[in-house]
Amino acid sequence: MPWYMALGQRIATLWVVKMFGTTLGISGFFVVYFWVMHNPLREPTVMPLTPLDHWVGVNDEAMMLYGSLWFYISLAPAFAKDKAELLACARDAALMAVVGLLVFCLFPTAVPAFAVDWSQYPSLQFLKATDAGGNAFPSLHVAFAVFSAMVLARQLRSVRAPAWVRALNLLWALGIVYSTLATRQHVLLDVLGGTLLAFAVGWAGNTRGRLVWKEA
Incomplete structure (x- = not known):
């Protein structure tokens, strides 16, 4: 099969559950996120700022990449092949959201x-009016992008997607990470914290569920 x-x-499998589950999950996350902030x-x-933060310029067009996260993260559950993989995702x-929100509660930070x-x-003016730049470390924007890239990479390998599709997945995730700096919503330390969180959760999930993530 191509x-x-x-x-x-995969998309057709449990599509109603995926659609409503993803919508409710993102909506619920936003409610808690803004309350904590x-x-x-x-x-x-x-x-604190680093030399890289000074080097990356403000880019109004980066807002498109920044906002694309919420579509990007919906792809991983959409591509889940069965109930077990969907639940694992x-x-x-x-887990990643809970850890990040707990850090925000106990150690509030801002850009x-x-x-x-x-x-x-x-x-960006609209973004700054709606998101005050709190809940900075770790960047959950980055964490969700990196985590989604990891899950999608496994899914794309399992269906033997061509190299250009797998490269596009990586570039999209990198673009979202870049956008967090170019929109001044996060600084480099936030990005590193979000990346570490994503890798930790991804590694733990992969270790617990090797059978779930077994390639087709």
């Missing part, structure tokens, strides 16, 4: 107040 037909077959237990610590994503005239960046 790889694209195999993916189509607006109700910190103490004054948030401002994250949901479990690991939930610096950048000396940027946001009126010059219309897309």
